[in-house]
Amino acid sequence: MIIAVDFDGTLVEQKYPKVGKEIPFAIETLKMLQAKQHRLILWTYRAGDKLDEAVEFCKSRGVEFYAINKNYPEEIFDESISRKIKADMYIDDMNYGGLPDWGEIYADIVGLDSNGVQVSQIKRKNGFARLFSKD
Template sequence: MIIAVDFDGTIVEHKYPSIGREIPFAIETLKKLQAERHKLILWSVREGRLLDEAVQFCRERGLEFYAINRDYPEEEKGQNNHYSRKLKADVFIDDRNLGGLPDWETIYEMVRNKLSYEDLMRKYEQEYEPEKPKGFFARLMGK
């Protein structure tokens, strides 16, 4: 899959224009997805020096992106003015998602198993079995 990933608030804590602390398991999860042959695109509001700093932050941790703020590496800025700025990606990982950013373990499970949020919630509901209430006699006997 092609996965577009935001930087601030998603890979690192939101401290823009500074770079916040890495969100636990973000880089490791993205590297694992990349090892599983997914193409990662960094999709950030950052530009110029601020974008270069974000790319370098990830690079120093062993994470290289397929493309940065574009659909593919060879895409030239200003050449596709008649196209939408929206990326052509299969999945977008962003802290501004409706409902917020799930933890990275959940993100990995959703991508790996191609689960929608609804699929994931249904799965958790099926796995959850509430404790059955005890009858009067069982409570009386302490069982």
Template sequence: MGNWKRAIAIDFDGTLCENNYPDIGEPNWNVIYQAIQEQKHGAGLILWTCREGKLLYDAMEACFDWGIQFDAINESLPEWKEHFGTAPRKVVADEYWDDKAKVVKNGELIDNADA
């Protein structure tokens, strides 16, 4: 993908923090630390959440308090949108960090605990 940032879309509830929706759960410091390290190494971070309105604002504020500054919120990175000339509803990323994810390896669906 040339000189583009590697894009990481990160879920909020259950991933960056404990799932306590609609409230903000306790931060998951291991994930937060890893996200910050990835960004320091050039990755673009996307906050990827179903939260909207005030609930989204609260999540963004919590992330800021925890030291995470996102390059995009619920949308693809700007350079990706510019290159493709479109902004589909699905966030385009190299990685998706989500507590509900399943992993596909070699055509097989693997439980996320086994990945």
């Protein structure tokens, strides 16, 4: 899966323009997702030096992204078109419902139940299915 990951408030505490403290297990989770062949795109409003600091923060902890603020490494950023990227999933603290903890995110993505048993790949129940399902 292609997973776009925000930085401030998602991987680190929201302290922009500073780099906040790492949110527990964020970096470790990214590494585990990469180990499972997921492609991670860093998707942040940071640019220039502030972006470099974020990239370096992750790199020094062992995470290198497939692409940064773009869809693929070779993409040339064109200001005249939308910056929307195409990912299968976005992990962002501004999600409706906020940011779940990283253990939960990992389990959801790789399909583990609460005992760590593999059940399935992520399935997104829509709101109604969730409201009316028996489990």
